[in-house]
Amino acid sequence: MTDTASKRGQTEVWITGIGLATSLGEGLDANWTALQEKRINVDEKGFAPYIVHPLMPVSFDAQIPKKGDQRQMEAWQRIGTYAAGLALDSAGIKGNKDILSKIDMVVAAGGGERDLNVDTGVLTAEAKGANAPGFLNERLMSDLRPTLFLAQLSNLLAGNIAIVHGLGGTSRTFMGEEVAGADAARIALSRIASGESDIALVGGSHNGERKDLLVLYEFGDFNLKDKFAPVWARKDHPGFALGSAGAFLVLESKAHAEARGAKPFAKLSSVVADLARRKQAGDMAATLEQLWAKLPKREGKGAIITGATGAEPATSEERGFLKAHADFPVRSTGTMFGHTMETQFPLGIALAALSISRGALFPPNDSTGTEIEMQGTPTQIVVVGAGHWRGEGMALVEAVS
């Protein structure tokens, strides 16, 4: 197990900026209002029988002023670059060259956005008998846009953020589906807590409106089909509905934040992650229990925000784990935002910090009784992220005392 709990002598790490562009809207107020109103944005027709949570349209010009920059990206990168800009705005450091020239970046990313017309064109031509040895080469040489490659490279989300917003510190991109988001937060936190870094931009973005991704997850029968239901109500009809979202956080040492007069949403006290073997029933739940035990002691008013996917058997295992901690009210981001893969964990941290700063957990949206009302102000929220196939992460977000 790897963990980054705050240790004695280590600095406190604050969340001083949050940027959200999701299927519910852009910015903190729009997302918070939609959560209060239990509004869910799903498209049941555009990708039928598959269900996706489409991005609420945003004006990309507001954060990516140059059209040339926008053209060099595919949707997932535009969403992320946009949300990263919102996070920098939220932290009050947008355009602050002194800080941006040293800010460290850890991004959780997928990649590989395809040109579906090119792929289909090659395959149908082959189905019609095109079988010359160099056919694929020639078609790709003539049909692929040179800039598409840059939209497929995982680290080019970070690259675009650096270019558009002028970041000049370190830049690391982690891959590996859901847990990549937890690992990004874990490494950024440990670097700041140990004094290796003062301030970091952490997050990810995902475009769920992609048929090439639906194919990939359909290979494993993971897509939610036909009818939307909250994550906890999918047991007999399992699967995840891909979601589009960008979620970025500015993490900062307390001293660095105080020196520039920045106010925290909350503090990020700990991030832990592991790789359960998931060979037998109970393996994943056992790993979640171990991670839970590694988090610093929870004595305040607690809650859990989970990125449970709705895929089985992972979600049933997680439900078992949650039952053992039934005194913690639970909220599922998968129900409200869809499954945003690498972005789900940073999104969970963002919503935990937002809930703490607004003095209330957002309301439940579930018919099965897994999510219950919470009275009062949460001071400690555990973010849970168990991947649909592998990887488990957990974080503790706390009110700044």
Added chain:
Amino acid sequence: MTAPRDKLGRPVVVVTGMGIMTSLGAGKADNWAKLVAGESGIRTITRFPVDGLKTTMAGTVDFVSVDPFSSTGLSERMAELVTQEALEQAGIGAKADFPGPLFLAVAPVEVEWPQRRELGRAVGKPDFTYDDLLRISGGGKYSAYHHRFMFGSVAAHLAETFGTKGSPISLSTACASGATSIQLGVEAIRRGETDAALCVATDGTVNPEAMVRFSLLSALSTQNDPPQAASRPFSKNRDGFVMAEGAGALVLESYEAATARGAKILGVIAGCGELTDSFHRTRSSPDGKPIIGCMNKTLADAGMTPDQIDHINAHGTATPENDKMEYNTTSAVFGELLQKIPVTSNKSMVGHTISAAGAVEAIFSLLTLEHQRIPPTINYDTPDPTILFDVVGNKARDARVTAVMSNSFGFGGQNASLILTREPA
């Protein structure tokens, strides 16, 4: 007696095991012998048809069998083999029980053409849309492709095989990925989170679409005949890099832990540095400041001054832009001292192993320190008169080498440098 901590009070990080595979062969002994003999691993591609491609050669690893074949499968198999070699040398932990985390540099994973074509054939009609492909993807027939083409699949396989601890990290910083994997391991040990880390970098992505992608960016050499002469770092007639496959693995340990268990120390990772260039997606800032800053940061991290570096293992891709930019920035950092620093590019022989390059070249740098012999830069017959490096041209050179700087630069503004030494400072 050497202090277990560096000048900045952090644990000294040493290397106790290394494994390597390139188009030259498997293992340190074979690779080193061929490298100092000036052999090239670049050959005409036979894995798939090259008709219609501008570039028809690469540094492929054809001696490792993977069935069913995929680029990700090859990356995984190479990573496994080099890790085995590194662990055998290090003699650390128990079988399938490595006492630390895994940091894996790996190419972004995606569904590949053989699998896509299989799906296309399965539709069973000549006219179809992408929706038809989607409709037949489920039902369990292709579940193995889901598992194969998860980004985290290679790291998970290594973590399970070798018993690394915690959540394994898969990372990409493009052509700097290998260096980044080492940097993450160094940082984890310096923070005191672990006494050991396994840093692996692998790339087996010589496939038609990858070749086309780099061709469309005009990044590849087209000097196909003879293939061995295509990669010409620092030459006037260089025209691009040569794609290649390979993998490298390093076992890193704190000096204290390594000496406590009596491990043989192969070298020291004295410094790491990284600095993002926000100028352009594929080009360096014309003033070179981010690269200069990266090298200076690395020197500062090692607590060293430019006069203490006596060899540079260059990024040296042989693209017209890279080599010129690398010379200009290196000379800005080293000034007059540069005349006395031999420089070489391993890519002249093994090609550009992309995600693996930073680790592959770190291992070659450590072997250079061990053997006190600098591998040549081959195909160096027409020096570029504007690149005034002391290039170790065509023949290996015996030299006193105590500290090597190894540089890696990648798309997306990724710059990373390492300083490797023989003994703790």
